[in-house]
Amino acid sequence: MYIKKVSLENYRNYEKIEVDFDKNVNLILGENAQGKTNLIESIYMASFGKSFRTSKDREVICFDKDYCRIKVDYFKYDDEGTVEIYIGKDGKKGIKADGIHVKRVSQLVENILCVIFSPEDLKIVKEEPSKRRSFIDRELCQLRVKYMDSLSRYKKILLQRNTYLKEKNPDKNIIKVWDEQLLNTGTDIIKDRKEFISKINIISGEIHNKITDGKEKLVISYDPDISEEGTEDEIKKRFSKILEESLNKDIYSGSTSRGPHKDDMKITVDGKDARKYCSQGQQRTAALSLKLAEIFLIKEEKEESPVLLLDDVLSELDSERQKFLINSLDDVQVFITATEIPDEVMKSLPGGKVLNVKKGSLI
Known part of the structure; x- marks a missing residue:
C-alpha cells in the first residue's frame, strides 16, 4: 500500500496544505521545528486515530484555531481509500473512512497499515x-x-x-x-x-x-x-x-x-x-x-506492505545500519524526515520525491 496525498487544515503549524507523495521514497527535509514530523504525524493519526507524540488531541490544532482537519488518500489492495479526521478544541472528534463515520478506533486501524520508527523506538530495549x-x-x-x-x-x-x-x-x-x-x-x-x-x-x-x-x-x-x-x-x-x-x-x-x-x-x-x-x-x-x-x-x-515513517532516525544509526535499513525496504513506501541525508544514503535510495519544509510551508 502507499499514501497518495495528505491534506491538512489548521494542523500544527500548517494552516492549509495539500501534498502529493511518491509511492516509493519521500524525503522530508528542513531545519528543526519547521514541520517535518508534523506531516508524518498526520499519516500516523489517520492510521491509529491518535498521535505518537501526545495523548491530547487538541495539541495538534494550530495555534489560535478552533479545529483541525486531516485527510489522507491511500491505495491498498488495488483500490483507493480515504481517511478523514476532524478535531475541535471543544473536544469534538470525528473520523470517517471512505465517507462512513467510524465509531470505534478498531474500525479504523485496518485501513492504513503503518509502522513508525523514531529515536524513541531505539530505547525499546x-x-x-x-x-x-x-x-x-x-x-x-x-x-x-x-x-x-x-x-x-x-x-x-x-x-x-x-x-x-x-x-x-x-x-x-x-x-x-x-x-x-x-x-x-x-x-x-x-x-x-x-x-x-x-x-x-x-x-x-x-x-x-x-x-x-x-x-x-x-x-x-x-x-x-x-x-x-x-x-x-x-x-x-x-x-x-x-x-x-x-x-x-x-x-x-x-x-x-x-x-x-x-x-x-x-x-x-x-x-x-x-x-x-x-x-x-x-x-x-x-x-x-x-x-x-x-x-x-x-x-x-496482511499480504500488504505497510507504510514506514522514519522520523529523524537515520542520524541515530551508523552508516552500516543506515544502509541495511534502506536496502531492506523493497516494496515499502518510506517517509524520511531529516535535517540532511548523507550522500552515501542518498545513493542507495531508489528514485523518489524531496520535500523541503520551512515554517509550515513547502519550499
Whole structure:
C-alpha cells in the first residue's frame, strides 16, 4: 500500500496544505521545528486515530484555531481509500473512512497499515517495560481488531477496579465482579501476546543475524506477569488465584498489582540480557531488528506492505545500519524526515520525491 496525498487544515503549524507523495521514497527535509514530523504525524493519526507524540488531541490544532482537519488518500489492495479526521478544541472528534463515520478506533486501524520508527523506538530495549508493552500492543492492534477491542476493555475494567480499590472499605464481592471481566479479556491478551512474540522472535532473529553477519544471536521471549503456559482455562484459573491472593495488597495500595498490564518482553543477545549487559550499539541493532520485523510480519499476515515513517532516525544509526535499513525496504513506501541525508544514503535510495519544509510551508 502507499499514501497518495495528505491534506491538512489548521494542523500544527500548517494552516492549509495539500501534498502529493511518491509511492516509493519521500524525503522530508528542513531545519528543526519547521514541520517535518508534523506531516508524518498526520499519516500516523489517520492510521491509529491518535498521535505518537501526545495523548491530547487538541495539541495538534494550530495555534489560535478552533479545529483541525486531516485527510489522507491511500491505495491498498488495488483500490483507493480515504481517511478523514476532524478535531475541535471543544473536544469534538470525528473520523470517517471512505465517507462512513467510524465509531470505534478498531474500525479504523485496518485501513492504513503503518509502522513508525523514531529515536524513541531505539530505547525499546533499554527502557522500562511500558515501552516494550506499547511496542507489542501497537503492532497487535493493527494485526488483529479483536485484540484492540480486548485491550480497550481490559484497560477500562482495570481503571474501574483501581478507582474502586481507592475507596474507603471497598467490598470484596464487588471487586470480584471486575475480576471475572479481567480474567476473560486478560486471558485473550495473554494468548495473543504469546503468539505475536513467538512470531516476532523468529523474524527479528533472522534480520539480526544478517545485520551482524551471523556473529550474534538475538532472542525475543515473552515475560508475562501471569504465566502463559497451558490451556485457556488453566491460564484463567491461574490468573483468578493470583488476583485472589493479591486482593488485600491491592486494597492497601489502591491499585491492581498483577495482570497483563505488568507484562514485559525479554531481549537477549548471545544469552545476555540486552537491557543490562549489551552495548548501546548492540541495543540499537536489536531495536532495528524488531522494527524491521514489524514490517515483515504485517506483510506476512496482511499480504500488504505497510507504510514506514522514519522520523529523524537515520542520524541515530551508523552508516552500516543506515544502509541495511534502506536496502531492506523493497516494496515499502518510506517517509524520511531529516535535517540532511548523507550522500552515501542518498545513493542507495531508489528514485523518489524531496520535500523541503520551512515554517509550515513547502519550499
